[in-house]
Amino acid sequence: MTAPQNRGFVEPGHGSGLLDVGRRRYLLSLLVRKEVQVRYRGSVLGWLWSYVKPTFQFLVFFLALGVFLQQNRNMESYPIYLFSGLIVINLFNEAFGNGTRSIVDNGALIKKIYLPREMFPVSSTIVAFVNFLPQLVVTLIVCLLVGWHPEPTQILGLVLGMLIVIVLSTGLGMLFGAANVSFRDSQNFVELIALVATWASPVLYPWTTVRKVLPDWLLQIYLVNPLTTAVELFHAGLWFPTTSETADLPPDLLLKGGLALVIAVIVLLLGQLVFRRLEGRFAQDL
Template structure:
């Protein structure tokens, strides 16, 4: 007791001051509630419910497989092409869902942001977690298909899959925070994100083999292509699921682990930048929304 007032020696903290992602992890229970709310809202009144998480990716897979695998006959030149395509599309689906929903998350939760203070980073982080929840069953399906085709998992292959998953999780959270903060004041950011999402599937070796890019681009351009964090992430999934079934071995990247490490560093740097921009713009969120 100091000066006759109880508890006056307890340090006070100015309300509404965020410590960024640290607050998100310290309020894990609140994060769980937000994730649960987003999942329930997404499938409220839906007949198929969770099955919708598979309908869109499977329809996209069917369209691309018929167009590329059958009509352009990539199935004849790429071993286990359906598995190659599905593994890569799982990565891209995770990224596009987490990134796009993270960008919209602050605007979509405007009523909550205007009423009470919560660490605002929770909203893009929760969007990433919801996307991850939807992606995990898809990965199980890819694993089952691979096993039917004769795939036998290895410790290094599983590690590659997990590393690719982590890269996409960090990258999509970083970009979701960055563009989500900008989208509060400038809704054009959401349209720009839609363009990025549309191009993402073609900017990494999902539909085509990496060897095709290597043989077409000059060395410096191919290096820039590999510096896209999504490229190593997709290749890590290919390494884990598809490479054991590739009899030629011609499309495997010798520098995979090097560029995977660069992708991790790049994603972490972008997360730091996204946090800085988020903190800079956060004070105006409630007012603008």
């Protein structure tokens, strides 16, 4: 008698990680829809919060830096420079923070059924990207009103910058999200990282101010930071075309963007590795 065939069956609780997320796109869309509905449940403004929060953030920084510290006089089109950097860092902070909390927040679902757990940080990144799009549209409209005339390479830089942030925040969200199940201090570390990320990238100030105080070798490390590169790619695509093109951008920006994407992919693979090692304890620790 031949052994029974088990072709088509898989061992429960085991999968292919992020590949399974791609194979279950319908389930991923349901999670994204659920997160969006929960976020704005009972809210009067609803989706308008996607505009209100960044607008207030922009006004605070613009008054403090643009008016009081006179950056608006020292830099051409400083409001566009400021907002194009803020929307990038907001995308990273929201995707990273939500991804870190995603496993714990969906603990009840994880304990009931098995599904690829990577779906939760991935869906958090998608929700953050959905909230990022209205901010990007507003920025593009303002840029068009002041004479935005980008070149194809600058448009490519915008796409590359978004891809860097999405891949990086997903990898970090998986890494810290897995650790957060057993060590809830991870959320506090993420808040500190988000605070540092805002000031460690040229969002509120030009990168040339860093060049003046850092030695060249340390400046290169600063520029290789994926967030710094993503922010500067957005400056190159949105702010630079609205200036008289005398503004100073980091050299070889697209090349640095490719390197930053490689670093982001490495972080994603590391996050997937740690996630797979720890996910067996999720139901127990939750």
